[in-house]
Amino acid sequence: MSRVAVPGILKIAFKLLVNDRGKFAALLVGILFAVFLMIMMTSMFAGILKRSSATVLNVGARVWIMDPAVNNVASSIPMPDYVLDAARSIPGVKYAVPLYSSVALVKLHGGTYQAATVIGLDDASLYGRPELLQGNIQDIYGENAFLVVKDAEFSKLGNPGLGSEFEINDHRGKIVGIAHVATSGLFGIPTLYTTYSRAVSYIPSMRFTAAFILVEPKSAADIPRIQQAVARLGYQALTEAQFVQKVSDFYIYQTGLGTNVLLMTIISFAVGLSISAQTFYTFILENLEKFGALKAIGAKGRELILMILFQATFTALTAYGLGVGLATLLMTVARLRLPDYAAEITYLNLALAFVMVLIIAAISSLIGIRKVIRIEPFDIFRG
Amino acid sequence: MGTALQAVALTKWFGEGDARTLAVNRVSFEASFGEILYIVGPSGSGKTTLLSMISGILRPNEGQVLVEGRDLWNQSDDAIAEFRLGKVGFVFQDYHLFPRLTTAENVAIPLILKQVPWDEALTRAQAFLEVVGLADKGLLPPLKLSGGEQQRVAIARAIASEPDILIFDEPTASLDGDTGRKIVSFVKEHILNAQRCIVIVTHDSRIFEYADRIMNMEDGRLTGIANGGLHEI
Structure with a gap:
């Protein structure tokens, strides 16, 4: 098996990334902002959905019988x-x-x-x-x-x-x-x-x-x-989970709430993606000659790809952690002032934001990788 | 002196059809261990293209580069990358040092690519910095150094993997005449040895005196090889 200098080149990649503090901060802020918005939007939505089923959850019955036209607890139809x-x-x-x-x-x-x-x-x-x-x-x-x-x-x-x-x-x-x-x-x-x-x-x-x-x-x-x-x-008999789902479906699909939150989440994703992809692309462009020099010295294409993937992933995960932390902090502070603040971070919210961050990292690094793979060491000699 | 590398009828063109430009036209020569070989000529004469082909960077359209009896360009991309890493040291015209790394880390890069552990690579890099007289500059970023010092860092990086062949591309282009001469003089005295061949591309006649042989190129052709350097050319 041929040589791939993994730990060493990752350390070089890390230093190239974090020592360029301006760019690194810009990258972090872009993704952090996107994560923050995505978490806030989806958490508020999750909080609203949970509260919409408050009576169902608080009463705790295993099976609920209702008129089939009932789509939320507040609009019950007596039987x-x-x-x-x-x-x-x-x-x-x-x-x-x-x-x-x-x-x-x-x-x-x-x-x-x-x-x-x-x-x-x-x-x-x-x-x-x-x-x-x-x-x-x-x-x-x-x-x-x-x-x-x-x-x-x-x-x-x-x-x-x-x-x-x-x-x-x-x-x-x-x-x-x-x-x-x-x-x-x-x-x-x-x-x-x-x-x-x-x-x-x-x-x-x-x-x-x-x-x-x-x-x-x-x-x-x-x-x-x-x-x-x-x-x-x-009439209709639903388990507690089915009733909660029915109420959630009503708010998601029949009130416009779901569409609006989905739009906001997509916009947050797009903002984060555009900021981070653009900044990462600039970062790669500024270091393009250096990557070319590394290639000339003897670095293999896959080692350079690994460096870029590491840089993009490290940035994305750091920003993800900071974004989740910031959203949690804001919700905690909001609850101190507004005890009824309806936002709840669920594992699904975290997973959704995580997947989106990974997509941001993948697209950002793909742009960089395409550029770096195409650079010819000969271009370094030609200046 | 043994043969470090042999170029056989190397030819390279760019573009196709009417746009085809012949950059290097059937150039053959040998470079030997223990010598400094200059490739000189006017701009556009094909010096850098020739240098790139013999150092495993640019694939020729025709011809061979023989190293240790094997055709370099008949090997896999990975093997060619290994050749560049293990057999060749590069000193680029603009140095291409990494401003976000320390001087010692810059020198350690070839070692790190060769999977030398980080701390050991830095220790060995420091030793190479001592060779080029920059022992006290290891923790500084390259941008804090003068042009001549940066050139010497680039040399330290080039020799860090202890290559057989050292390639210098216009080593004095960014330096004043005095510093340029000092650098090449230093290379001849301290970097050249019996197991190493140094190939320098330049059009700076002020440093011709340090050459063992000078190859002159014009319009992609080798027009002459002068043994003994300055006087013959």
Whole structure:
């Protein structure tokens, strides 16, 4: 096998790159900026998508029955009571309970109104109840009792404590518990929990009241059969993951949100690519004679390719790390000021940005490699 | 003196058809160990093209370059690259030193390409810098050095791989007359030895006195070889 001086030439490549501080900084800034924008855009999108399914995630039911036209939690279509009875009689269903979900106006002490999401839990089981920070869950059966979720919107209800009172549709409401949920909602309004019967009686409703029916299957193997049986009733049964996906699909494909984020991500990619490719090309052009001299001295083509690939990859990965760090820092700072800031870095975001950075590195180095491979050592002699 | 290399009817043209230009036309000569051979002639006479062909940089259209009895251009690209790295040392007209590397790192490049470990390559490079009288300049970037010093760094880099053949392309072009003479004089006294052949392309008549033989080229043809240098030419 013929000689390839790997560690030594990589060290030379490294020094040629980082010792040209101006160019190296320009390369880093270009890619860093692109990574930062890509991470920010996709993270905000991921945060928004997660919040759009907040109720689904917080309630935690394994199977949700709904009208097939429902495409997000906020626009539920109430179902007649017989669907609940029918669901309970499907083989493989361990139990099925109704869930009420609506938005109501809450009148606060100062006379101001505040919209709030009201979740009505099945009276018997309280299936899907949140974790309580203060209070006793049994108190939800007390007169006018509500639980309030302590999230970023909590203060919009005047930071209520246990025993705090408010009005809801001319009914008195009383806070008997302060709860914690895993995910805040998307629409910036506080969340109240109460029993299903109280929710139905306090809040104006349509003829039918069950927004969703929550099903606990006897086993995972029963889920397909339950879904088929529900479909025969003219309704749709989705697992938690399927429902989250359905909600996400709605926001991605039917609201323009996905297209806009995709466009912004592509623009970020294009900006990063153009800056880094152009700067890297200039860097290669400025060092072209040096690469030619190396070739004349005896460096092989593949050694020069390795040098350029190393330089492009090192720059891209360093900028990637800095970009992720900057995005994380900004999100952390943003959360200090805006607790409800909806951005979340997921592995998918990181992977997407990483792939894009690798593409930037590949295209940048390809341009450089084409140039370097074509240089003839004879041109060095000819000056 | 043994033969370092032999050029046999080397021919090179550029372009095709009506645009074809004959740069070197059936040039044959031998270069021997222990001698300084000059290739001189006016601009465009084919000196640099000839130099490139004998050093494994430019493939001739016709003819052979024989080194150790083998035709250089009948070998693979990798073997030719190995030849340039191991057998030939280059001193370019503009030196082509790397401004982002230190002087010692510049000198170490051929060693690094030969897979000598980094630290050892730098130690050996420092020794070659001592040979050219720049022992205290190893950590400086080349741009901090004068033209003559940069030339000597280029020489140190050229001899770092301990080549049989040293190629100088217009070594005095960027230097004043006095410095140019000092450099070539230094090369003759300290770099030339019985196991090394030095080929210099130049049109600077002020340094002809250091040549053992001078080949004169005009219009791509070898028009004469003067043994004994200045006086014969």
